[in-house]
Amino acid sequence: DTAVSQTPKYLVTQMGNDKSIKCEQNLGHDTMYWYKQDSKKFLKIMFSYNNKELIINETVPNRFSPKSPDKAHLNLHINSLELGDSAVYFCASSRTPDAGYTFGSGTRLTVV
Amino acid sequence: KQEVTQIPAALSVPEGENLVLNCSFTDSAIYNLQWFRQDPGKGLTSLLLIQSSQREQTSGRLNASLDKSSGRSTLYIAASQPGDSATYLCAVHGYSGAGSYQLTFGKGTKLSVIP
Numbered sequence: 001d002t003a004v005s006q007t008p009k010y011l012v013t014q015m016g017n018d019k020s021i022k023c024e025q026n027l028g029h030d031t032m033y034w035y036k037q038d039s040k041k042f043l044k045i046m047f048s049y050n051n052k053e054l055i056i057n058e059t060v061p062n063r064f065s066p067k068s069p070d071k072a073h074l075n076l077h078i079n080s081l082e083l084g085d086s087a088v089y090f091c092a093s094s095r096t097p098d099a100g101y102t103f104g105s106g107t108r109l110t111v112v
Numbered sequence: 113k114q115e116v117t118q119i120p121a122a123l124s125v126p127e128g129e130n131l132v133l134n135c136s137f138t139d140s141a142i143y144n145l146q147w148f149r150q151d152p153g154k155g156l157t158s159l160l161l162i163q164s165s166q167r168e169q170t171s172g173r174l175n176a177s178l179d180k181s182s183g184r185s186t187l188y189i190a191a192s193q194p195g196d197s198a199t200y201l202c203a204v205h206g207y208s209g210a211g212s213y214q215l216t217f218g219k220g221t222k223l224s225v226i227p
Contacts, residue, residue, distance in 0.1 A: 033215075041199065043156075043217040090155065098143040098205060098213050105155035 003027050004104040006091050012110045013081055021076045021107045023091030030096060032074035034066060037088040037106070046089075049074050081111045114139045118202050118218035125192055126226050133187040133221045135202030140180050143213065147176050147187050148201040150220070156201065160187070192225045199223070 004025045013019050025032060034046040046060045052068045063079045078085060091104040115138045125131050135145075144163045148156040160169045160176040162185070168177040175188040189196060199220040208214040 040219070042219055043201070043203075045214055045216075048214070092156075092215075098207075100144065100146055100158060100161040101203075101205075101215055102158065103148070103156040108153075 003102050004091055004093055006089075006104040006107050008107060009105065010108050010110075012112065015081055015083060015111055017081050018077070018079045019081060019109070020078070021089055021091075021109070023074050023076070023104060025072055025091075025093040025102070027093055027095070027102060029093035029102070030071060031094045031099075032068065032071075033092040033094075033101070034074065034076050035090040035092060035103075037090060039087070043090070047074075047076075078109075081109075083111050085109060086111045114142075114204060114206055114208075114214075114216040116202055116204055116216050116218035118200075118221050120221060121219065122222040122224075124224040124226060127192060127194060129192050129225075130188070130190050131192055131223070133189070133200050133202075133223070135185040135187070135218055137183045137185075137204045137216075139204075139206060140183050142180065142204045142206045144205045145176075145178055145185050146203045146205065146215070147174075147185075148203065150199045150201060152198075159200075189223075192223075194225045194227050197223055197225050 031050045037043045047066045049068045065077045068074045088106045090106045092101045094101045119134045146161045147159045162169045162178045173190040199222045201220045202218045203215045
């Protein structure tokens with residue numbers, strides 16, 4: 001009965017690989033987000049989707065491509081992984097773009 | 113561009129004390145403000161959500177206030193317990209243009225409650 005679930009929880013991969021992180025919410029929310037938490041623990045928005053449409057792309061390299069097959073899912077695909085991509089990635093959702101957020105438990109990505 | 117500052121960055125208190133965490137933001141045109149808790153290696157747990165029209169919200173031993181005009185919020189924790197030890201994050205929700213809304217986070221206050 002997890003509200004916002006992300007898989008995998010941990011991901012270790014080599015530079016240059018392509019990987020995906022999946023996110024699903026069962027709250028019936030219309031808006032979903034991806035946030036990145038860097039090594040200094042600072043959280044910054046990457047993408048925002050409302051009803052499967054991209055509404056925010058915050059100067060994220062185009063190696064990062066979000067995909068929303070339906071309102072309940074927002075997956076993050078990353079091409080040609082770099083060392084600097086190592087971080088914790090959080091998925092979140094909200095009922096409307098201006099409502100409170102519910103976060104997933106995060107995916108710790110380590111690029112070696 | 114919205115900026116959120118949290119003071120102090122870290123705080124250590126003995127068990128049982130009451131404490132206040134501070135959050136300030138630069139753009140008062142916000143929709144709401146949300147306080148989260150993050151335990152080491154874990155996700156974010158929402159503690160309190162205050163809409164821009166509200167002055168405060170309470171949940172158990174937690175009370176959050178909002179003064180939108182001055183760009184300030186406080187999180188008051190009563191009778192602190194060791195289980196309250198975590199990083200507390202303040203996030204403000206505002207309009208960022210072109211039909212998009214954005215939650216902007218502070219860098220957090222790391223709280224340690226000493227038994």
